[in-house]
Amino acid sequence: MTEHDPHAVLTIGDFAARAGVATSAVRYYESLGLVASVRTGGNQRRYRRAELRRVAFVRAAQSVGLSLDEVKDALDRLPGKRVPDRADWLRLSAEWRRRLEGEIARLKDLQEDLDGCVGCGCLSLEKCAVYNLGDKLAADGPGPQRGFKTA
Ligand code: FES
Structure with missing residues (x-):
């Protein structure tokens, strides 16, 4: 696994630090289904690096005034509930620009x-x-x- 491997997993503390949010925010986002964790054999949370993009998406969408329910709706509409890519962000940000x-x-x-x-x-x-x-x-x-x- 490399530093940028999207399948690499992080502890909640490392994940929160890299996302620029508090660990409580990560847990809250997870409780809302905005980010997902995997569990270790010892039942500890681990977050795939790719989930960092979901946090960035949530934070950016909140910055333009979307509620977390609206963000979740947008994320849930992605095929296979995948992590939003550049094209997703471009499409959704254009919609939100009109709203703004x-x-x-x-x-x-x-x-x-x-x-x-x-x-x-x-x-x-x-x-x-x-x-x-x-x-x-x-x-x-x-x-x-x-x-x-x-x-
Ligand atoms: S306080 Fe608004 S018009 Fe009088």
């Missing part, structure tokens, strides 16, 4: 709405676009939708 662009646009809109709140403080359901994000009551009809309604 949508989130940036939403935050810019929110920032503009918040500008209207500066110096106001009303937090009015009717007037404040930040309090009433997306005008949640608009679908119920025109005019005030809170308070007593007659049947």
